[in-house]
Amino acid sequence: MATERGPTSLSALLERVRQAGSREASVSLGAILEAVGRRSFAPFLLLAGLVTLAPLVGDVPGVPTLMASLVLLASSQLLAGRRSIWLPHWLLRRRVSRPRFHRVLAWLERPAAWTDRLLHQRLTVLTRPPAHFAVAVICLVIALAMPPMEFIPFSANGAGLALTLFGLALLADDGLFALAGYLLTGGTLAIVVVSVMG
8 A cells, every 4th residue: 555656745745635526616635645656655744744734725724533533544544454445434524625625735735835845865765665654653653642632732733744755755765754754753742741741
Protein backbone atom coordinates (compact mmCIF):
# COMPACT_ATOMS: atom_id res chain seq x y z
CA MET A 1 0.00 0.00 0.00
CA ALA A 2 2.66 2.51 0.98
CA THR A 3 4.74 1.83 -2.11
CA GLU A 4 2.13 2.71 -4.72
CA ARG A 5 3.14 5.85 -6.58
CA GLY A 6 0.35 8.32 -7.11
CA PRO A 7 0.81 12.08 -7.46
CA THR A 8 4.29 13.16 -6.39
CA SER A 9 3.54 16.82 -5.63
CA LEU A 10 1.02 18.64 -3.49
CA SER A 11 -0.31 20.58 -6.48
CA ALA A 12 -0.94 17.34 -8.40
CA LEU A 13 -2.75 15.89 -5.41
CA LEU A 14 -4.96 18.97 -5.05
CA GLU A 15 -5.84 18.77 -8.73
CA ARG A 16 -7.03 15.21 -8.22
CA VAL A 17 -9.03 16.27 -5.17
CA ARG A 18 -10.65 19.07 -7.19
CA GLN A 19 -12.23 16.47 -9.49
CA ALA A 20 -13.92 14.62 -6.61
CA GLY A 21 -17.68 14.32 -7.00
CA SER A 22 -17.66 17.02 -9.65
CA ARG A 23 -21.38 16.63 -10.46
CA GLU A 24 -22.62 16.87 -6.88
CA ALA A 25 -23.66 19.91 -4.84
CA SER A 26 -21.56 18.71 -1.91
CA VAL A 27 -18.42 16.60 -1.73
CA SER A 28 -18.14 13.45 0.36
CA LEU A 29 -14.99 12.16 1.99
CA GLY A 30 -15.52 8.95 0.03
CA ALA A 31 -15.43 10.84 -3.28
CA ILE A 32 -12.24 12.63 -2.28
CA LEU A 33 -10.52 9.39 -1.29
CA GLU A 34 -11.61 7.68 -4.48
CA ALA A 35 -10.03 10.56 -6.40
CA VAL A 36 -6.66 10.21 -4.69
CA GLY A 37 -6.66 6.42 -4.29
CA ARG A 38 -6.82 4.12 -1.28
CA ARG A 39 -3.61 2.20 -1.84
CA SER A 40 -1.20 4.91 -0.75
CA PHE A 41 -0.80 6.15 2.82
CA ALA A 42 0.46 9.62 1.87
CA PRO A 43 -2.85 11.09 0.59
CA PHE A 44 -4.61 10.07 3.81
CA LEU A 45 -2.03 11.87 5.94
CA LEU A 46 -2.07 14.93 3.69
CA LEU A 47 -5.86 15.08 3.63
CA ALA A 48 -6.13 14.86 7.41
CA GLY A 49 -3.32 17.35 7.95
CA LEU A 50 -4.52 19.92 5.44
CA VAL A 51 -8.14 19.75 6.62
CA THR A 52 -7.01 20.27 10.22
CA LEU A 53 -4.93 23.29 9.16
CA ALA A 54 -7.38 24.83 6.69
CA PRO A 55 -9.52 27.83 7.70
CA LEU A 56 -13.32 27.45 7.47
CA VAL A 57 -12.96 23.68 8.07
CA GLY A 58 -10.25 22.82 10.57
CA ASP A 59 -11.59 25.27 13.17
CA VAL A 60 -15.01 23.59 13.24
CA PRO A 61 -15.42 21.66 16.52
CA GLY A 62 -15.14 17.93 15.94
CA VAL A 63 -13.21 18.16 12.67
CA PRO A 64 -9.79 17.38 14.24
CA THR A 65 -11.33 14.33 15.91
CA LEU A 66 -12.87 13.24 12.61
CA MET A 67 -9.48 13.57 10.91
CA ALA A 68 -7.90 11.66 13.79
CA SER A 69 -10.32 8.80 13.08
CA LEU A 70 -9.18 8.77 9.45
CA VAL A 71 -5.49 8.66 10.42
CA LEU A 72 -6.09 6.06 13.14
CA LEU A 73 -7.83 3.70 10.74
CA ALA A 74 -5.31 4.24 7.93
CA SER A 75 -2.26 3.85 10.19
CA SER A 76 -3.61 0.71 11.82
CA GLN A 77 -4.29 -0.92 8.48
CA LEU A 78 -0.86 0.01 7.11
CA LEU A 79 0.76 -1.59 10.16
CA ALA A 80 -1.46 -4.66 9.69
CA GLY A 81 -0.18 -5.02 6.12
CA ARG A 82 -3.43 -4.35 4.24
CA ARG A 83 -3.06 -3.62 0.51
CA SER A 84 -5.78 -0.97 0.50
CA ILE A 85 -7.39 1.14 3.20
CA TRP A 86 -10.93 0.34 4.33
CA LEU A 87 -13.05 3.03 5.97
CA PRO A 88 -16.55 2.75 7.48
CA HIS A 89 -19.49 4.16 5.55
CA TRP A 90 -20.34 6.71 8.26
CA LEU A 91 -16.93 8.30 7.72
CA LEU A 92 -17.06 8.11 3.92
CA ARG A 93 -20.50 9.80 3.91
CA ARG A 94 -19.29 12.94 5.68
CA ARG A 95 -19.78 15.89 3.34
CA VAL A 96 -18.74 19.49 2.80
CA SER A 97 -20.53 21.98 0.57
CA ARG A 98 -18.90 22.49 -2.82
CA PRO A 99 -18.46 26.29 -2.37
CA ARG A 100 -16.59 25.74 0.91
CA PHE A 101 -14.65 22.89 -0.69
CA HIS A 102 -13.49 25.15 -3.53
CA ARG A 103 -12.64 28.00 -1.15
CA VAL A 104 -10.36 25.70 0.81
CA LEU A 105 -8.70 24.43 -2.37
CA ALA A 106 -8.19 27.99 -3.59
CA TRP A 107 -6.62 28.91 -0.24
CA LEU A 108 -4.24 25.94 -0.57
CA GLU A 109 -3.11 26.60 -4.16
CA ARG A 110 -0.40 29.19 -3.42
CA PRO A 111 1.08 27.36 -0.39
CA ALA A 112 1.04 24.15 -2.47
CA ALA A 113 3.06 25.73 -5.30
CA TRP A 114 5.54 27.15 -2.78
CA THR A 115 5.83 23.82 -0.94
CA ASP A 116 6.39 21.85 -4.15
CA ARG A 117 9.50 23.91 -4.82
CA LEU A 118 10.94 22.72 -1.50
CA LEU A 119 10.26 19.01 -2.07
CA HIS A 120 13.13 16.83 -3.29
CA GLN A 121 14.14 13.19 -3.09
CA ARG A 122 16.61 13.09 -0.18
CA LEU A 123 17.26 11.14 3.02
CA THR A 124 15.06 8.44 1.49
CA VAL A 125 16.02 6.01 4.27
CA LEU A 126 13.39 7.91 6.32
CA THR A 127 10.57 7.41 3.80
CA ARG A 128 11.07 4.08 2.03
CA PRO A 129 10.14 0.68 3.46
CA PRO A 130 10.49 -0.28 6.23
CA ALA A 131 10.73 3.36 7.47
CA HIS A 132 7.11 4.02 6.51
CA PHE A 133 6.09 1.77 9.42
CA ALA A 134 7.77 4.19 11.84
CA VAL A 135 5.83 7.04 10.24
CA ALA A 136 2.61 5.04 10.67
CA VAL A 137 3.33 4.44 14.38
CA ILE A 138 3.98 8.15 15.02
CA CYS A 139 0.84 9.13 13.10
CA LEU A 140 -1.12 6.60 15.18
CA VAL A 141 0.13 8.36 18.32
CA ILE A 142 -0.82 11.76 16.87
CA ALA A 143 -4.31 10.50 16.03
CA LEU A 144 -4.85 9.21 19.57
CA ALA A 145 -3.74 12.58 20.98
CA MET A 146 -5.84 14.77 18.66
CA PRO A 147 -9.26 14.61 20.42
CA PRO A 148 -7.98 16.24 23.65
CA MET A 149 -6.01 18.71 21.54
CA GLU A 150 -9.30 20.37 20.60
CA PHE A 151 -9.29 21.83 24.12
CA ILE A 152 -5.66 23.02 24.05
CA PRO A 153 -5.14 26.16 21.93
CA PHE A 154 -3.10 25.66 18.75
CA SER A 155 -2.06 22.07 19.59
CA ALA A 156 -4.39 20.60 16.94
CA ASN A 157 -2.71 22.90 14.41
CA GLY A 158 0.65 21.41 15.40
CA ALA A 159 -0.76 17.91 14.91
CA GLY A 160 -2.21 18.89 11.53
CA LEU A 161 1.10 20.34 10.41
CA ALA A 162 2.97 17.20 11.53
CA LEU A 163 0.57 14.98 9.55
CA THR A 164 1.01 17.27 6.54
CA LEU A 165 4.81 17.02 6.79
CA PHE A 166 4.68 13.22 6.98
CA GLY A 167 2.25 13.08 4.05
CA LEU A 168 4.51 15.31 1.95
CA ALA A 169 7.55 13.23 2.94
CA LEU A 170 5.95 10.01 1.71
CA LEU A 171 4.43 11.69 -1.33
CA ALA A 172 7.73 13.10 -2.61
CA ASP A 173 10.17 10.64 -0.98
CA ASP A 174 11.62 13.53 1.01
CA GLY A 175 13.18 12.39 4.28
CA LEU A 176 13.91 15.95 5.38
CA PHE A 177 10.18 16.59 5.67
CA ALA A 178 9.82 13.33 7.64
CA LEU A 179 12.54 14.50 10.03
CA ALA A 180 10.73 17.82 10.47
CA GLY A 181 7.54 15.86 11.16
CA TYR A 182 9.22 13.84 13.92
CA LEU A 183 10.60 16.99 15.56
CA LEU A 184 7.27 18.83 15.38
CA THR A 185 5.43 15.81 16.77
CA GLY A 186 7.76 15.67 19.74
CA GLY A 187 7.29 19.36 20.46
CA THR A 188 3.50 19.25 20.07
CA LEU A 189 3.08 16.19 22.30
CA ALA A 190 5.33 17.78 24.93
CA ILE A 191 3.07 20.85 24.99
CA VAL A 192 -0.02 18.63 25.34
CA VAL A 193 1.52 16.66 28.22
CA VAL A 194 2.56 19.83 30.04
CA SER A 195 -0.91 21.36 29.53
CA VAL A 196 -2.71 18.25 30.79
CA MET A 197 -0.46 17.78 33.81
CA GLY A 198 -0.47 21.48 34.64
